[in-house]
Amino acid sequence: MGRVMMGLGSVVLALGVGMVACSRPSDQITQRLAWQAAPFFQPPAEPDGVAEDLMAQYLQRLRQRGISETTQGIYLQSGLTRLAVHQGTIPQSAASLTKVATTLAAVEEWGLAHRFATTVYGTGSVENGVLRGDLVVEGTGNPFFVWEEAIAVGNALNAQGIRQVTGNLVIVGPFYMNYKTQPEQAGELFRVALTPSQWPQAAQTEYNRLPPGTPKPQVQWQGSVVVASTVPPATMLLRHQSVNLGNILKQMNIYSNNVMAQVLAEAAGGAAGVARMAAAAAGVPQDEIQLINGSGLGTANRISPRATVAMLQRLEQDLAAQGAGIADLFPVAGRDRQGTMQDRNFPPGTLIKTGTLNSVSALAGVLPTRDRGWVWFAIVNNNGPTVEFRAQQDRFLQDLSQAWGTAPLTAQAAGIADEALGDPLRIQTGAALQP
Template sequence: MLDLFSSGIMSLWLDAAGVRSGMPNAVSLLAWRGGMPGLAVAEDLAFGGIDPANPDLPAVAAVREYLKDLKDKNLIEGNQGIWVQSGMLPLVSQQGTVLMPGASLTKIATSLASLETWGAAYQFETGFRGTGPIRNGVLQGDLVVSGGGDPLFVWEEAIAVGNALNQMGIDRVAGNLVVTGNFRMNYQSDPVAAGEILRQAIESLRWPSEVQAMYSKMAPGTRKPQVTIAGSVIAEKFAREGRLLLKRRSLPLPEILKQMNVHSDNEIAQILADNLGGAQIVQQQATWAAGVPAAELELVNGSGLGVENRMSPRAACAMMQAIARSLQATGLTVADLFPVSGRDKGTLEHRHIPPSAVVKTGTLDTVIALAGAIPTRDRGLVWFAIINRGTDWDSLRAQQDIFLQKLVRQWGTASTLPLAITPHIDGARPALGAANRSDILLGG
């Protein structure tokens, strides 16, 4: 293969595939399209296309039957997109390279861009400074919170902060609570409103029933913090001088992404996209990492809200695979970022997707989408994306599930779960409020 690069043959292959050989990720795109010369991308046929180099007639028949059932039941409107591939080999396509509203499949792009930018070990940091000394349990000055973009700074996280402040001997702040930086509390972006929620969270005597309910689910033995703010909550653009008392590290990025994808949380997705620099940056990062042609991904936000977020089914598969590759050296898998059928609830709670499939759902008024990977005996790990246009959500979801079940019956159930989709993160038990992510820095 190195000889091919040096001889210029690789450049000819890229040009033949419609890829500029000078583009930075051209080799990645070639690998995604098949990985070897002569492996042409499937052309769409009337009811399901097929890669002539890798025919899978049963899969084509399943797609034809699936589309016919949708049509007979009057469930579809406009284009229907399907892409199925085994590993890197395209098997079948129906409008697989056509831009369509992807709904929350957009969160695949947001997940990929987040990993590419920050890495799997990344944790957001929220800093707490004091502008005066601590005397007899009182911080003689202001408590300044400097946000670092944590999208999951919620009640439990604030409770942990309050307990850490108590641990260092602070039970009262004589001054104000000052909010600076990129700080959100319970998704609230207004700094004063976010600060008021934080103030309530660290003073347990002011807890409403909602916080009591959250607290009851935290680790046994977790204390109830009591930190009183004597002054007001104010917002300032620039961080104040003061002694760094405490850093609160967020859940690791993969755990945040798992929560986002299991529950298809639009707020987390948009916060991450904003932290990254906006939808265009997410689009650029995702297309680069996945080798996706720029024409197959168009984003206006990070969540998928709105039909203006469009992608091809092929691009959805490519981005899922790019995430899997990105995680290979981390000990994690794509199943640690997305819901797993039979294991995670959230958007899969009432679905009948084959067990152990790793998927991302998407829903808009006129869009039902699904993408991911299913383990099979004969075809190994099969990656797929389905984008349906229609308004009967329940029926479209049921037909998607039946279609995947047919593919598994055709190719057989995998005898063992592939390592590439073995989960390690339990999405049902995020360690929100864990004390070990508070770094007390009295000497800072």
């Protein structure tokens, strides 16, 4: 788009120069005024009358239900044009809109292609299928290491001839499994994953989704789960790579997973670091993004509607530079029917991020329209019944869509390919382990 605009500008400049060369001064003035009056030079109206009227009706419906408009925030924007604003720069409890900040910080920090490594070592020799020593698992903060991934690691150990461990399972570093962040718990889940006779139903269910013929790992343990601060002298056996960050963020946002968000935020510098990074990237004042964690749990996470829209717009810029788009990381009405999309009534094609706490309901995203293009929005509702807030949010977006017409959420780039959990091709062994 930028190249198209520059091309049009060059045409305008060339035509203008030609006019100066062949016209009298009075003609030049008339022509210049005519160019300035042309639609090409007219920015959209700000604010938009339709948007303001519908916003006023929305706030009136809340007042009729006894909900004060002083704790509600709204920000609607199309391109650089603000369409309607109500307390748009005031930070309010935003619940899981906090995950927008975490998403932006993660993309800025690592990029979509980043993968978190989990490395497995053995402290002894392998003889006749027995590792005579400890099995060491070193994590680097993968927030999406689940049953399927552990099963793949177990099968890779079996392929190296390891079916029994005489020592302990040693956990080092930030290793998480099935959204458990305590190393002892994560380690115990990993141990169970490699012992099918102890699988709970959840593990069997996920195994059943793996490609037919996938082996079940078989590892017997004699020791227990212990936690260490560093990797002891050991031989590297394998390195597991997570699905890429793009897939991780999509999963996090579709289901609004609090543990995944918190893990990523801690790795990106903690709540304060995420807030600083997000505010700087979005170009908004620091005080409009106030965080105590990366998930949104707790009313002290406060974000202004304007800052939420600015973060989403910056995300779209960052993603476009990496061959993707914002629709790759957030749920879209009509495409995604699980997670936070359930029981909502959004116009087709609406991209959303929801947020819910007691007496707090927030919504942000993109409403694609025929007349206004992409309308970026943030609606932050505090101090009222969340069920009523949700119903009125859905109605507000439907009213806007009806007024401006519907349009598809056109893909801006090739997108992020889905990666299957439990894929053995993401495990490196042997010569592939060399730097």
